[in-house]
Amino acid sequence: xxxxxxxxxxxxxxxxxxxxxxxxxxxxxxxxxxxxxxxxxxxxxxxxxxxxxxxxxxxxxxxxxxxxxxxxxxxxxxxxxxxxxxxxxxxxxxxxxxxxxxxxxxxxxxxxxxxxxxxxxxxxxxxxxxxxxxxxxxxxxxxxxxxxxxxxxxxxxxxxxxxxxxxxxxxxxxxxxxxxxxxxxxxxxxxxxxxxxxxxxxxxxxxxxxxxxxxxxxxxxxxxxxxxxxxxxxxxxxxxxxxxxxxxxxxxxxxxxxxxxxxxxxxxxxxxxxxxxxxxxxxxxxxxxxxxxxxxxxxxxxxxxxxxxxxxxxxxxxxxxxxxxxxxxxxxxxxxxxxxxxxxxxxxxxxxxxxxxx
Numbered sequence: 001x002x003x004x005x006x007x008x009x010x011x012x013x014x015x016x017x018x019x020x021x022x023x024x025x026x027x028x029x030x031x032x033x034x035x036x037x038x039x040x041x042x043x044x045x046x047x048x049x050x051x052x053x054x055x056x057x058x059x060x061x062x063x064x065x066x067x068x069x070x071x072x073x074x075x076x077x078x079x080x081x082x083x084x085x086x087x088x089x090x091x092x093x094x095x096x097x098x099x100x101x102x103x104x105x106x107x108x109x110x111x112x113x114x115x116x117x118x119x120x121x122x123x124x125x126x127x128x129x130x131x132x133x134x135x136x137x138x139x140x141x142x143x144x145x146x147x148x149x150x151x152x153x154x155x156x157x158x159x160x161x162x163x164x165x166x167x168x169x170x171x172x173x174x175x176x177x178x179x180x181x182x183x184x185x186x187x188x189x190x191x192x193x194x195x196x197x198x199x200x201x202x203x204x205x206x207x208x209x210x211x212x213x214x215x216x217x218x219x220x221x222x223x224x225x226x227x228x229x230x231x232x233x234x235x236x237x238x239x240x241x242x243x244x245x246x247x248x249x250x251x252x253x254x255x256x257x258x259x260x261x262x263x264x265x266x267x268x269x270x271x272x273x274x275x276x277x278x279x280x281x282x283x284x285x286x287x288x289x290x291x292x293x294x295x296x297x298x299x300x301x302x303x304x305x306x307x308x309x310x311x312x313x314x315x316x317x318x319x320x321x322x323x324x325x326x327x328x329x330x331x332x333x334x335x336x337x338x339x340x341x342x343x344x345x346x347x348x349x350x351x352x353x354x355x356x357x358x
Contacts (some may be wrong), residue, residue, distance in 0.1 A: 232270025
């Protein structure tokens, strides 16, 4: 537009032809060339682009330095396509090589091994899992009771009992001086009816679950005669061994059969002691020492287990015992003197007692 405006103006001013063309060429060149501001702007944009490129190169270098050694040693990107191509070719050749090897094996027979193969070790035996234990069936009650009875009978027991007794006794006695003989015998009953028994028992070597052996001591206290004639003998004690057999009849109940045999001992006292003193005064050689005798008896009863440690029992007994009091024969001042005394008793008793397992 400026050119069209200036051309008529120049014509009006009557500018010569040649200068006018030169001026027109200058104006066109000034419009064609960029202005200084545009040049500066383009220079700035080029500078910024170069700065961005250098900054991108620096950040890329830093990231490569921070990468692991394996990544650092990895081949350059330019070489990666070549390696991938080599791998692909190797993969293509692998099946062909395997087929060729298989064909060679089938065509040529295998050579026999030079050395015999070592015998293989037998495999270790595998642990067989144990089957789960089956529940134990319940045992009969009779078996359980028998085992319990055997276990309890294997212990030592001590017992205590109270004896109620009655007896029929006879004192056989006679005193003789030369041809004269005096009968001093008489029948009597015991003045007392109570006695105490202490016992101990252990399982027998045979039939230990039912049979027991032991010993006992029976204390009568002051033993004296009553009835047609009263006579005090003194302290009577007995010691004997026992044996018994228990036969089960019910739950925790058994019938007990027993026997006993032992010795009796009488410590002189009261009337018997006075008789000894009288004879000693007359010069008879008698001593105030304990008198001994023997005994034997049988018993039957029942015993019940109350708990693991206590048994109660009741027994009926019959016992025969004999005690020797005097047996003296001597000559005193030309006279022949003799004196013989002994007692025989048949004693029936009922005993209530308890036994304690230790």
